[in-house]
Amino acid sequence: MSEESxxxxxxxxxLVDLFxxxxxxxxxxxxxxxxxxxxxxxxxxxCGQPAYxxxxxxxARSIAAxxxxxxxxxDYVVAPSGSCAAMLSEHxxxxxxxxxxxxxxAAELAGRTYELVSFLTDVRGVTGVEAxxxxxxxxxxxxxxxxxxxxxxxxxxxxxxxxxxTLAEHADAEICCGFGGTFCVKYPDISNRMVSAKADAVxxxxxxxxxxxxxxxxxNMAGKLKRRGAKTSARHVAEVLAGMTEQPAIGESAEG
Amino acid sequence: xxxxxRAFKENARAAVADPQLKRxxxxxxxxxxxxxxxxxxxxxxxxVLRDAARDIKNxxxxxxxxxxxxxxxxxxxxGGQVHWCPTAEDARRAVLxxxxxxxxxxxxxxxxxxxEEIALNDHLEANGITPVETDLGEYIIQLRGETPxxxxxxxxxxxxxxxxxxxxxxxxxxxxxxxxxxxxxLVNEAREVLRDKYLAADVGITGANFLVAETGTSVIVTNxxxxxxxxxxxxxxxxxxxxxxxxxxxEDVSTILRVLAxxxxxxxxxxxxxxxxxxxxxxxxxxxxxxxxILLDNGRSSMLGGEFQDMLRCIRCGACMxxxxxxxxxxxxxxxxxxxxxxxxxxxxxxxxxxxxxHLPSASTFCGRCESVCPMRIPLPKMMRHWREREFERHLSPxxxxxxxxxxxxxxxxxxxxxxxTGMAAPVxxxxxxxxxxxxPLAGGWTAHRDMPAPEGxxxxxxxxxxxxxxxx
Numbered sequence: 001m002s003e004e005s006x007x008x009x010x011x012x013x014x015l016v017d018l019f020x021x022x023x024x025x026x027x028x029x030x031x032x033x034x035x036x037x038x039x040x041x042x043x044x045x046x047c048g049q050p051a052y053x054x055x056x057x058x059x060a061r062s063i064a065a066x067x068x069x070x071x072x073x074x075d076y077v078v079a080p081s082g083s084c085a086a087m088l089s090e091h092x093x094x095x096x097x098x099x100x101x102x103x104x105x106a107a108e109l110a111g112r113t114y115e116l117v118s119f120l121t122d123v124r125g126v127t128g129v130e131a132x133x134x135x136x137x138x139x140x141x142x143x144x145x146x147x148x149x150x151x152x153x154x155x156x157x158x159x160x161x162x163x164x165x166t167l168a169e170h171a172d173a174e175i176c177c178g179f180g181g182t183f184c185v186k187y188p189d190i191s192n193r194m195v196s197a198k199a200d201a202v203x204x205x206x207x208x209x210x211x212x213x214x215x216x217x218x219x220n221m222a223g224k225l226k227r228r229g230a231k232t233s234a235r236h237v238a239e240v241l242a243g244m245t246e247q248p249a250i251g252e253s254a255e256g
Numbered sequence: 257x258x259x260x261x262r263a264f265k266e267n268a269r270a271a272v273a274d275p276q277l278k279r280x281x282x283x284x285x286x287x288x289x290x291x292x293x294x295x296x297x298x299x300x301x302x303x304v305l306r307d308a309a310r311d312i313k314n315x316x317x318x319x320x321x322x323x324x325x326x327x328x329x330x331x332x333x334x335g336g337q338v339h340w341c342p343t344a345e346d347a348r349r350a351v352l353x354x355x356x357x358x359x360x361x362x363x364x365x366x367x368x369x370x371x372e373e374i375a376l377n378d379h380l381e382a383n384g385i386t387p388v389e390t391d392l393g394e395y396i397i398q399l400r401g402e403t404p405x406x407x408x409x410x411x412x413x414x415x416x417x418x419x420x421x422x423x424x425x426x427x428x429x430x431x432x433x434x435x436x437x438x439x440x441x442l443v444n445e446a447r448e449v450l451r452d453k454y455l456a457a458d459v460g461i462t463g464a465n466f467l468v469a470e471t472g473t474s475v476i477v478t479n480x481x482x483x484x485x486x487x488x489x490x491x492x493x494x495x496x497x498x499x500x501x502x503x504x505x506x507e508d509v510s511t512i513l514r515v516l517a518x519x520x521x522x523x524x525x526x527x528x529x530x531x532x533x534x535x536x537x538x539x540x541x542x543x544x545x546x547x548x549x550i551l552l553d554n555g556r557s558s559m560l561g562g563e564f565q566d567m568l569r570c571i572r573c574g575a576c577m578x579x580x581x582x583x584x585x586x587x588x589x590x591x592x593x594x595x596x597x598x599x600x601x602x603x604x605x606x607x608x609x610x611x612x613x614x615h616l617p618s619a620s621t622f623c624g625r626c627e628s629v630c631p632m633r634i635p636l637p638k639m640m641r642h643w644r645e646r647e648f649e650r651h652l653s654p655x656x657x658x659x660x661x662x663x664x665x666x667x668x669x670x671x672x673x674x675x676x677x678t679g680m681a682a683p684v685x686x687x688x689x690x691x692x693x694x695x696x697p698l699a700g701g702w703t704a705h706r707d708m709p710a711p712e713g714x715x716x717x718x719x720x721x722x723x724x725x726x727x728x729x
Contacts, residue, residue: 019710223709253690
C-alpha cells in the first residue's frame with residue numbers, strides 16, 4: 001500500500017467498543033478523510049492496561065502478544081485514546097525484555113502506533129476539519145496522551161477549525177481527573193476529590209461541552225458532572241471533529 | 257518511626273473529610289508549582305542539567321562502595337568520625353552514645369528526614385535528653401507532637417491560625433495580648449524562643465543534602481539559617497545522613513544544587529548553602545570540637561543493582577509531591593510513614609516492606625506528573641508498577657480484586673468469547689441505563705460518587721459488522 005493511502009488498523013479500545021461506538025465511527029471517518037484505508041482487526045479486545053497496572057504482568061504480556069499479532073502488517077495502528085496508544089507504543093516493548101523475538105515485534109508495532117488526533121495532524125498533516133459544533137467547549141488533557149505522547153496542541157489546532165466552536169480553557173486542564181483505571185474504584189475517596197476538583201474547574205468555564213481524547217477519563221468526568229446536575233455535557237473530541245454529534249452526549253439519553 | 261501505612265485507605269478517607277486540611281493543602285498547589293515552573297523556564301539549560309544530575313547520581317550509585325570509603329577517609333583526615341549504621345537501631349544507639357559522652361542535656365536539631373526515619377527525638381527523650389527542633393516547620397510540629405507531612409515543608413498541613421493558637425498555648429511567658437496573626441510575627445517569635453536554645457545546646461544534629469567524597473564535606477541547604485547555628489554553636493556536631501547522599505566532587509554538588517532549589521521552592525539557590533568539613537581547626541574562630549557522621553543504610557544497599565536503584569537518586573526536593581494530585585487530595589500524613597507522595601510510594605516499601613506499605617504504590621493514577629518534574633528523572637510511575645508486580649506475584653493484593661482481574665483477563669485473551677459477552681451485555685445495559693446509572697451492582701466504588709454512563713446500545717464490533725461486511729479480516 002502506498003503512503004498516499006496507508007492501511008490503518010483501528011484499535012477501537014474496549015471502552016469505545018462497549019460504551020461509545022460513535023467514537024469508533026468518528027475515528028473511521030476522520031481517518032478516511034485523511035486518505036487512509038481503515039480496517040478493524042477482529043482479534044482485538046483491550047490493550048491490557050488493567051492487568052499491566054495491577055501488577056499482573058503475565059496476563060498483560062499474553063494480551064499484548066494477541067494485540068501484536070492482530071495488528072501485524074498494517075502501515076499504522078491508530079487508537080482514539082492516548083492511554084491505549086501509549087500502552088502499545090511506550091509499554092509493550094518493555095513487557096518482553098526477556099523475549100527478544102516478541103520484543104522486536106513489540107518495538108516494531110510501537111513505531112507505527114499513534115493516538116488518533118496526533119496521527120491526523122503529525123503524520124497525515126491534517127490542518128483542519130469540516131465540521132460544525134456551535135457552542136463553547138473546554139478541553140481536558142488526559143495524562144497519558146499529554147505526558148507520554150506529548151499531545152497538547154494537536155486537538156486544539158483541529159478544534160479551532162470547527163465552525164461555531166469556541167474554546168474556553170479550564171484551570172488545571174493538565175491535572176488528572178482521578179480516573180486512573182482501577183484506581184477510581186480502589187480509592188474512591190481520593191478519586192472523588194480529584195474528579196470533584198476537575199468538575200469545579202470545568203463548570204467554572206461555563207462551557208457547554210467538555211471534550212477529551214480518552215473515554216475512561218470522560219466516563220469519570222461525565223459521571224461526576226451528571227451526578228452534580230451540571231449542565232455541561234461531555235463528548236470525545238473525535239465526535240466533534242468528525243461532525244458526528246447526533247448521539248446524546250456521554251451519560252445522557254435522547255430524553256435528556 | 258511507627259507506620260500506619262496499612263491504614264492508608266482509612267487515613268485518606270479521614271483526610272479528604274477534613275476541611276482545615278483542604279485549606280492548608282491548597283497552598284501546596286498554589287505555592288510550589290508556579291514557582292518551580294517559572295524557575296525552570298528561566299534557565300535555558302534546565303533540562304540538560306536534569307540529565308547531568310541524573311548521570312552524576314547514576315555513576316555514584318554504580319561505584320558507591322568506592323566513594324563511601326573515600327568519603328570516610330577524608331572525614332577522618334579532617335578530624336571527624338564516620339559511624340556506619342546498618343539499621344535505624346544502630347543509628348539511634350550511635351547518636352545516644354555520642355550525646356552521653358558529651359554529657360548532653362539539650363540537643364538542637366536542624367531539619368532531617370533521616371532523624372524522622374530513625375525516630376531520633378523519641379529515643380533521645382526516652383533517655384533524658386531534650387531535642388529542640390530549630391527549623392520553623394519542624395519546631396511547630398514538635399510543639400504539636402506531630403510528624404512532618406511534607407519532606408521540605410513539614411508543617412504544610414497547618415494553617416497560620418492553628419500555629420498562632422499553638423504558640424499562644426506553649427509560649428506562656430510572653431504577653432498574651434501580643435499580636436501574632438501575621439506570618440512574620442510567628443517567625444520572629446519562634447526565632448526569639450529558639451535563640452536561647454542554640455546557646456544552651458551541648459550537641460547540634462543536622463541532616464545532609466550531600467556528602468562529598470572528594471573532601472569529606474557535608475552540605476546542608478536551608479532558608480532560615482537555623483542549620484548553621486545548630487551545627488556551629490554546640491561543642492559537638494552530629495550529621496545524620498543516609499548513604500545515598502554521597503556525590504563524588506564539589507563540582508557535582510554545584511551541578512545538582514542548580515536543579516535542587518529550583519525544583520523544590522522555585523528559588524535559584526536556597527538562602528543558605530553550608531559546607532562543613534570536620535571539627536574546628538586550630539585557626540578557626542568557631543565551630544564544634546567534635547564532628548560525627550551517622551551513615552545510615554536501613555535497607556538502601558539492598559536496592560542497589562535492582563529495579564528500585566533509580567530511587568536512590570532522589571535528592572528530596574519534594575517536587576513530586578508538590579505536583580501530585582493524590583498528595584493534594586490527602587496530604588502527607590495519610591501515607592502513614594516518613595516519606596509521603598510519589599517518592600514515598602516507591603521508597604517506603606523498600607524500607608519497611610511491601611506487606612506494610614502496599615497501598616502506597618497502588619494509590620496512584622499513573623498521571624506521570626511526578627516524573628515530569630523530578631529533577632533526577634526518576635521513573636516514579638514505572639517503579640510503583642514494579643511494586644504492584646511484586647505484590648501481585650506474592651498474592652498480597654486483595655482477593656476480590658484479583659478474582660475480578662482474572663475473570664476479565666480470561667475474556668480479554670479470548671476475542672471471540674469477549675465480543676460475544678460484550679455484545680450481549682451492551683444492549684441490555686443500554687436499555688436498563690437509559691443514559692446513565694445512579695447505582696450499579698458491583699460498581700459501588702464508582703457510583704458512590706458519580707453516575708455510570710450507560711453504553712449507547714450495540715457495541716462498535718456489532719455495528720461495524722453490519723456497516724461493512726468484509727471490511728475487516
